[in-house]
Amino acid sequence: xxxxxxxxxxxxxxxxxxxxxxxxxxxxxxxxxxxxxxxxxxxxxxxxxxxxxxxxxxxxxxxxxxxxxxxxxxxxxxxxxxxxxxxxxxxxxxxxxxxxxxxxxxxxxxxxxxxxxxxxxxxxxxxxxxxxxxxxxxxxxxxxxxxxxxxxxxxxxxxxxxxxxxxxxxxxxxxxxxxxxxxxxxxxxxxxxxxxxxxxxxxxxxxxxxxxxxxxxxxxxxxxxxxxxxxxxxxxxxxxxxxxxxxxxxxxxxxxxxxxxxxxxxxxxxxxxxxxxx
Amino acid sequence: xxxxxxxxxxxxxxxxxxxxxxxxxxxxxxxxxxxxxxxxxxxxxxxxxxxxxxxxxxxxxxxxxxxxxxxxxxxxxxxxxxxxxxxxxxxxxxxxxxxxxxxxxxxxxxxxxxxxxxxxxxxxxxxxxxxxxxxxxxxxxxxxxxxxxxxxxxxxxxxxxxxxxxxxxxxxxxxxxxxxxxxxxxxxxxxxxxxxxxxxxxxxxxxxxxxxxxxxxxxxxxxxxxxxxxxxxxxxxxxxxxxxxxxxxxxxxxxxxxxxxxxxxxxxxxxxxxxxxxxxxxxxxxxxxxxxxxxxxxxxxxxxxxxxxx
Numbered sequence: 001x002x003x004x005x006x007x008x009x010x011x012x013x014x015x016x017x018x019x020x021x022x023x024x025x026x027x028x029x030x031x032x033x034x035x036x037x038x039x040x041x042x043x044x045x046x047x048x049x050x051x052x053x054x055x056x057x058x059x060x061x062x063x064x065x066x067x068x069x070x071x072x073x074x075x076x077x078x079x080x081x082x083x084x085x086x087x088x089x090x091x092x093x094x095x096x097x098x099x100x101x102x103x104x105x106x107x108x109x110x111x112x113x114x115x116x117x118x119x120x121x122x123x124x125x126x127x128x129x130x131x132x133x134x135x136x137x138x139x140x141x142x143x144x145x146x147x148x149x150x151x152x153x154x155x156x157x158x159x160x161x162x163x164x165x166x167x168x169x170x171x172x173x174x175x176x177x178x179x180x181x182x183x184x185x186x187x188x189x190x191x192x193x194x195x196x197x198x199x200x201x202x203x204x205x206x207x208x209x210x211x212x213x214x215x216x217x218x219x220x221x222x223x224x225x226x227x228x229x230x231x232x233x234x235x236x237x238x239x240x241x242x243x244x245x246x247x248x249x250x251x252x253x254x255x256x257x258x259x260x261x262x263x264x265x266x267x268x269x270x271x272x273x274x275x276x277x278x
Numbered sequence: 279x280x281x282x283x284x285x286x287x288x289x290x291x292x293x294x295x296x297x298x299x300x301x302x303x304x305x306x307x308x309x310x311x312x313x314x315x316x317x318x319x320x321x322x323x324x325x326x327x328x329x330x331x332x333x334x335x336x337x338x339x340x341x342x343x344x345x346x347x348x349x350x351x352x353x354x355x356x357x358x359x360x361x362x363x364x365x366x367x368x369x370x371x372x373x374x375x376x377x378x379x380x381x382x383x384x385x386x387x388x389x390x391x392x393x394x395x396x397x398x399x400x401x402x403x404x405x406x407x408x409x410x411x412x413x414x415x416x417x418x419x420x421x422x423x424x425x426x427x428x429x430x431x432x433x434x435x436x437x438x439x440x441x442x443x444x445x446x447x448x449x450x451x452x453x454x455x456x457x458x459x460x461x462x463x464x465x466x467x468x469x470x471x472x473x474x475x476x477x478x479x480x481x482x483x484x485x486x487x488x489x490x491x492x493x494x495x496x497x498x499x500x501x502x503x504x505x506x507x508x509x510x511x512x513x514x515x516x517x518x519x520x521x522x523x524x525x526x527x528x529x530x531x532x533x534x535x536x537x538x539x540x541x542x543x544x545x546x547x548x549x550x551x552x553x554x555x556x557x558x559x560x561x562x563x564x565x566x567x568x569x570x571x572x573x574x575x576x577x578x579x580x581x582x583x584x585x586x587x588x
Contacts, residue, residue: 010493014392021385022402025460029405031428032417048431095313102306103299110314117321119574121522123543124567125324127331127550127560131338132324151316181305210410212525213543217551228412232529235416243420250413261408265401269468272407 029258036060036247043243060244061252067237067245070252072223073230077256080142080226081205084149088204089197092155094185099156100163101171102181111160117153123213130217140220149208155200158274162196163189202271209257227253325567331560338554350561360562362537363545366451367521370541373455374462374520379512381459382466387501389467390474391493400471404464411461411525418457419444419530444531447538454526454539462519466512473508477501507580514577518570542566 030050035043039056064070098104099111129148130139138144170192174184190197212228219225222233234249261268332350336343354360389399406414421428422443430440443453481500490499524543527533533540533548546566550559 011392011394014388015395018385018388018395018399021381022399025402025406025464027428028414028417028421028460029409031421032414035420044426048428091313091316094309098306098309102302102309104303104306104310106307106310106314110310113314113317113322117317119571120321120325121567121570123522123524123546124328124563125321127556127563128324128327129320130551131556148320151313151320153317153321156313156317181302181309185309206408210412212412212528213547216528216547228410228525231410231413231416235529246416247420250416253413254409257408257410258405261405262401265397265404268408269400269404272404272465273468273472 032247032250032254035243036251038244040242040244056244057248060248063242063245064234064249064252068230068234068249069223070230070234070249073225073227073253074256076142076145076225076230077209077227080145081208083142083146084208085201085204087146087150088152088155088200091151092159093190093193094182095156096159096163097181097185097189099160100166101168114153114156114160118157122148126214126217133218139218140224142224144218145215145224145226148214152200152204154274155204158200159193159196162193166192198267199271199274202268203274206257206272328560328563328567331557332564334557336557338551338556343557346557350558353558354561354565359537359540360545363533363540363542363562364565366537366539367523367541370451370455370458370523371517371520373452374458374523375513375516377455378459378462378466378516378520379509382463382512383470383505383509385463385467386470386474387497390471400468403467406461407464412529414461415457415526415529418526422453445535447535450531450535450538454523454530457526458520458523462516466516469512469515470505470508473505474501477504511577511580514573514580518573518577521566521569521573542569 034050034052037055037057037060038052039054039059042052042054042056095110099107099114125148133139133144133147138147166189170188171184174188179187209226210228211226212232215226215229216232219229225233231250231253235246333345333347334343335346335349385399385403389396420426422430424430424440424442424445427443429443434440441449443449477500481504482496485496485499488499490496522543523541524547527539527541527544528547531539533544542562543566546559546562549555549562
């Protein structure tokens with residue numbers, strides 16, 4: 001049965017259904033790309049066509065970068081997501097190692113705290129965070145964009161779970177070699193954790209690249225926007241009705257993650273499904 | 279642990295083991311302390327502060343703050359906008375969750391049913407999960423445009439007429455829900471694909487021997503019962519996710535028309551940061567947290583039962 005597979009009718013039905021679905025799923029991407037290449041009067045037409053009749057790609061993309069500092073948004077996105085991920089690992093890795101491999105009386109209360117933290121959505125502490133940053137004069141800064149996310153409870157939890165599957169012998173051997181616990185964390189456990197860190201990194205970078213809520217609260221000047229907020233700035237310029245540049249901007253903002261996904265699908269899906277456990 | 283006792287003998291072993299244990303504990307505290315401190319200062323205490331603020335009348339920038347007890351909550355209970363907001367959030371979840379879970383399941387089963395083009399379909403359905411929702415929302419806005427939008431061109435061609443999707447009070451929330459389904463379906467699909475892969479092949483053979491031959495029989499006797507725990511898990515996960523709807527509302531409708539798309543996080547944003555009523559905004563946040571906690575506790579209970587899938 002399993003060798004024969006479904007008959008030709010069933011196979012055709014499978015493709016028909018899946019293709020119809022795929023058209024809907026991909027339509028916004030195709031439409032975005034198509035509009036980003038067209039001249040304004042080719043956009044405002046009641047006829048459906050995918051291939052532009054009147055091309056104006058260069059003007060659209062140039063206008064998008066002119067109206068708002070798109071390159072700054074990409075740079076901000078790269079700097080902030082990289083800073084967040086690096087700090088998250090810097091704090092989570094030692095803590096996860098202590099929880100998974102070391103015996104200390106504080107382990108149970110600490111782990112309970114981590115589990116409690118997993119229950120709290122990031123929006124909940126937003127008002128106190130805003131007050132803290134405003135007092136510290138850090139609104140509208142990289143530090144302010146990074147601060148609420150430097151500690152990832154999920155990161156601690158996830159890396160701890162991974163470390164529990166690492167044999168204790170690895171740690172014992174490192175101790176016999178005379179390594180300190182600090183060295184063990186960074187020279188033995190860090191390389192061991194690579195697969196877990198890649199998955200967590202994808203989740204973290206995607207979440208913060210796409211985040212709109214927090215940047216919306218604390219960013220006040222156009223050049224500090226993160227990618228998602230930057231798209232809204234572009235929409236709020238007169239480009240809001242000039243769809244060509246707006247779609248060009250949307251292409252530029254979505255391209256990095258989409259290309260990354262297409263290049264490393266398996267890893268990417270692995271990382272994103274972690275958000276199910278989260 | 280017994281290794282240390284071998285060459286040092288029983289008398290020397292105890293103090294040495296103690297010393298080692300103390301050194302290990304000391305190292306552990308040193309390694310865990312930075313994370314524990316930050317966890318307290320950035321997550322736990324601010325969350326407690328939100329709850330505390332919800333019992334005050336504090337406004338951003340105000341010099342004084344009064345304890346008003348349950349005043350904010352009494353206010354909420356009498357606020358029509360709040361009830362509208364809570365109702366809309368629940369309605370949004372009630373549309374997005376069943377649709378995205380069923381469609382995700384259907385996509386996963388269809389993809390697994392054959393071998394050709396598997397990678398393409400998986401990528402196509404997953405693509406929206408990776409794309410920046412805010413940017414894609416601006417694309418949807420154009421597709422939903424009343425005169426030049428792709429959706430109206432299609433709907434008109436099908437004889438359903440043209441609609442002003444985001445401005446019509448009856449259609450605005452369902453339109454946002456459709457975007458929500460489009461965006462989360464792929465994640466549910468891959469969670470189901472993982473569940474499907476963990477079903478042992480011989481179960482299908484055993485079912486075939488018992489006479490379950492058609493695909494519907496195989497689905498009802500093997501696939502669906504085996505996917506049961508995974509399905510519950512996906513349901514709760516996508517409920518939590520869609521309960522946090524904010525982006526599309528903030529950009530496309532701003533809660534309108536006439537509060538038809540007002541949702542909890544948007545109300546919290548408006549009260550707290552639009553009108554600077556921090557205390558009142560905090561009370562909305564606490565209600566939001568209560569719902570998410572409830573859903574998360576359900577998920578934790580399910581996750582404990584579902585260890586064999588890990």
